[in-house]
Amino acid sequence: MVSTVSAFPVAVSLRRLFPQASFVGCANICATDAFENSRDVCPHSLFAVVHGMQVDGARFIDEAVSHGAVGLLVDRPLAGVSIPQCVVPDVRSAFSRVCEALAGDPTRRLDVAGITGTNGKTTTTWLVRNLLERAGRRCGVLGTVEYSDGVSIEPSRLTTPVSRSLAEWLGRMVTRGTTHAAIELSSHALHQGRAAGIELEAAVVTNITQDHFDYHGGYEPYREAKSRVLEIVRPGGLIALNADDPGSWSLRDRVHDSVSFASFGLQPTADVAAQVREESLGGSRFRLSIHGRSLDCATTLIGRHNISNCLAAAAIAFHLGVTPEEIVAGIEQFHCVPGRLERIQCGQPFEVFVD
The missing domain is CATH 3.40.1390.10 (MurE/MurF, N-terminal domain)
Structure with missing residues (x-):
């Protein structure tokens, strides 16, 4: 009907x-x-x-x-x-x-962080939400695992909703009193212009490697699709690129003067950097540097790729007003995303992970 x-x-x-x-x-x-x-x-x-x-x-x-x-x-x-x-x-x-x-131009009334990249989108998105909510901001999420308007949660249907659904969800966030959003932006969605009408306060490109070549036709068209995220960051917003990843870093010369820029990575010269102290199946310990501030930090997330995800989320959170101390507390409190190197403990004498 x-x-x-x-x-x-x-x-x-x-x-x-x-x-x-x-x-x-x-x-x-x-x-x-x-x-x-x-x-x-x-x-x-x-x-x-x-x-x-x-x-x-x-x-x-x-x-x-x-x-x-x-x-x-x-x-x-x-x-x-x-x-x-x-x-x-x-x-x-x-x-x-x-x-x-x-939908009433909801992204003009929200601070929206858009996360794209071949790997790490979901974990970084969840980290951003956790860091913001630990600092007292209500944050919605749209991504591979779930859609949340900051109050209610529904199972995800697409990594990035189609344009009409995306606008509806962002509008719901405003109606619910949510102030921030962290959304995954897939290469398909960026290529199809699903998010072309929204404004981002922050964007991060976690990495660009090889994926979805069947759809895009090769690395360059895939990279071009990812680069479209730079076009929807509002003036004064943030673009964060991974200094350790050649694909992400290749977009550096496309960052306009109208926005802020931050690098993140294990390189000590990055704006948001980590000096790794310890790595194990129990997680990692590292020295976190955020724009000149340096603090000890620990995470139960496993692997250097997850340290990178923590740094990407930290770059966004810092831009959105979260203090370095609050960022460390949020990283240390965060445990995992369902289905993302998720540890299963049932008393067995060996490690089991779901990924």
């Missing part, structure tokens, strides 16, 4: 959102909702005509019209269409911006 009620609190003017766009059949389009799937379209909503890898959204325009679509978001004027069209260069990115606006 077709829905007749929008999930969003406001209507948006596409002329206001996209002043450089061209319009066909109208001077403006005002919509109370937006969809990529024609089956979900409801009256007064916008239908985004996405040209997918296998299916062209133009095939479903008639269905969207029959469900009450008020207009189309397209990347070129389409002939034989009975409703107005807004023509933009990139439909996916524009759709993300529309969803963010429909």
Whole structure:
């Protein structure tokens, strides 16, 4: 059954959102909702005509019209269409911006940290939440394991929600009084522009190695997808790159002067650095340096990759106002993410981990 009620609190003017766009059949389009799937379209909503890898959204325009679509978001004027069209260069990115606006621009009222990278996204995201909440900030999470608005939790469906769901969750965070969010940004999501309409207060690239080449077609397109996270950091926000990882560090020259920059890693010259003192199956001990402050720190997380994750989270937390002492306390209190080198103890005389 077709829905007749929008999930969003406001209507948006596409002329206001996209002043450089061209319009066909109208001077403006005002919509109370937006969809990529024609089956979900409801009256007064916008239908985004996405040209997918296998299916062209133009095939479903008639269905969207029959469900009450008020207009189309397209990347070129389409002939034989009975409703107005807004023509933009990139439909996916524009759709993300529309969803963010429909949700009331929640990322303008949240401090959002976006975490991308081949490895370490989930652990770093959970660490960021833990450091912020230990310091008295309510933090939502969107990622591989779960979605949380800071109060309620649901199982995850995608590492990064689709644009409309992402905007809804961020809007829920604002409604619940949540002040911060830590979200995983997958290469698929960045390439597809799912997060193109949001603003980040901080972004971190944990590392860039080899993954999802079947989708991206090779290392360079994959790296380019990851680099898109730099484009959605607001002026004055933070970009943190891994000084130990060539892939992450290769983005250094793309960091604009309008944002702050921090390096993290085991190199002593990094802004957020660790001098490893001890490593074992019980965790690690290291000397943590944060922009000139140096403190002893311990973690039950195993391996140097997890020390790197701790440093990435520390860089974000420090930018968001968490003190070095609070950061150390948060790292030492944090134990694991479900399914991420998770120790299983049932009295057995050997170690068992789930990863």
